[in-house]
Amino acid sequence: MSNTSSNVPTALFLFAHQDDEFGVFQAILDEQRQAHRVCCAYLTDGGFGGISPVRRNQESLSVLQEFGATTQDVFFAGQALSIPDGQLHEHLQTAADWIDSWLASFPGVTTVYIPAWEGGHPDHDVLHALAVHLAQERGMLTQLRQFPLYNGYRCIGPFFNVLTSLPMNGITEKTSIHWKSRLHFLYYCLCYPSQAKSWLGLFPLVLLNYLFHGKQLLQPVCVERICQRPHNKTLYYEKRGFSTWAKITAQLSALKLARQSSQNFPQIRKCT
Numbered sequence: 001m002s003n004t005s006s007n008v009p010t011a012l013f014l015f016a017h018q019d020d021e022f023g024v025f026q027a028i029l030d031e032q033r034q035a036h037r038v039c040c041a042y043l044t045d046g047g048f049g050g051i052s053p054v055r056r057n058q059e060s061l062s063v064l065q066e067f068g069a070t071t072q073d074v075f076f077a078g079q080a081l082s083i084p085d086g087q088l089h090e091h092l093q094t095a096a097d098w099i100d101s102w103l104a105s106f107p108g109v110t111t112v113y114i115p116a117w118e119g120g121h122p123d124h125d126v127l128h129a130l131a132v133h134l135a136q137e138r139g140m141l142t143q144l145r146q147f148p149l150y151n152g153y154r155c156i157g158p159f160f161n162v163l164t165s166l167p168m169n170g171i172t173e174k175t176s177i178h179w180k181s182r183l184h185f186l187y188y189c190l191c192y193p194s195q196a197k198s199w200l201g202l203f204p205l206v207l208l209n210y211l212f213h214g215k216q217l218l219q220p221v222c223v224e225r226i227c228q229r230p231h232n233k234t235l236y237y238e239k240r241g242f243s244t245w246a247k248i249t250a251q252l253s254a255l256k257l258a259r260q261s262s263q264n265f266p267q268i269r270k271c272t
Contacts, residue, residue: 010037012112014099014131016123017085018046018060018076019192022206023147023163024113025185026177026216028067036110038069041102043095043127044078048085051194053078059192066188075102088123089248092130092255100134112144113218117225118151118166119235122243129226129252133259136223145173145218150202152236160236162205165217169225175216182210226252 011031015021021028021040031038046056057076064074077083077098083091103109114131115124128146135141148165155161165172177185189206192199229235229245238244 007108008037009034009108009110010039010106011110012103012106013038013040014112014114014127015040015042015060016044016088016115016121016127018042018056019195019198020115020124020149021060021063022185022189022202023115023149024216025067025188026175026181027113027145027147027218028064028069029181030175030216031111032068037073038064038067039073039075039106040064040069041075041099042078043099044083044085044088044123045076046078046085055194056192059194063188063191066184077102086123086242088126089243089251092126092251093258095127096130096134096255096259099130100137103134103138103140109140109143112140114144114146114221116146116148116151116165116219117169117221117230118148118153119230119237119245120149120151120160122237122248124149125230125237125248126252128221132221132223132226133256135221137259141221141223144221146221147216147218150205150236151230152233152239153231154233155236158239160205162202163209163213163217165219166231168228168231169219170222171219173218175218177210177214177216179214182214186210 013024028038045053047053061074081094081098083095088095114128117125117128135144146169148163150160150162152160153166186207189203235245
């Protein structure tokens, strides 16, 4: 891939799934208003449960086009690389190589937005860890910002938080969302019909968040955080039986050590 023909300041958005962009609608809007180029990449095919990846791609593309994004600036890497939704941790090297190449192809990156380290979905946390380690290798850590999607912090049973940052992830940067934008964003949340079942649970919580808070939340990233459980309770993806902290951290550590060995990057403390 080559994006070096443009020196326009560029904001990069890394998503695990088509519809994860709902966590940064305001950030996308802000970047567009600053006349920054907005480029988005999806690292899984979105085909969980037999849903068509093509359909999911089109749903997200349609929403992003409402913000002015162009088709050439939206990359469906997960489909191209055959990385199934929910299985990013099984394709770490493939994903890492693609992300590394993608980051290198932009000469004027201002900010890289990534899902938060929050224990909500294993694909979100794995993508976070990959981006942080790759950014560290490239000296780009200060350009990363993490955004929350959902997590089970301080929630009992099947309940979860939406668009709520974890205090352990550092100082939260808050940007108020205008009421008119909140209405637009809520409409966009209804533009993923293939994910109707998921949005039956998500939408009421997004609505409540917009009614009582209505802020875009962003936090810096920290390499050391990846060596720690997102929080000290059972993680939401563990409750759902998607994966375990032990499995995820073991696979990430193996990839990290392999990259350090093959490319002679500075050693990073092994996560335990």
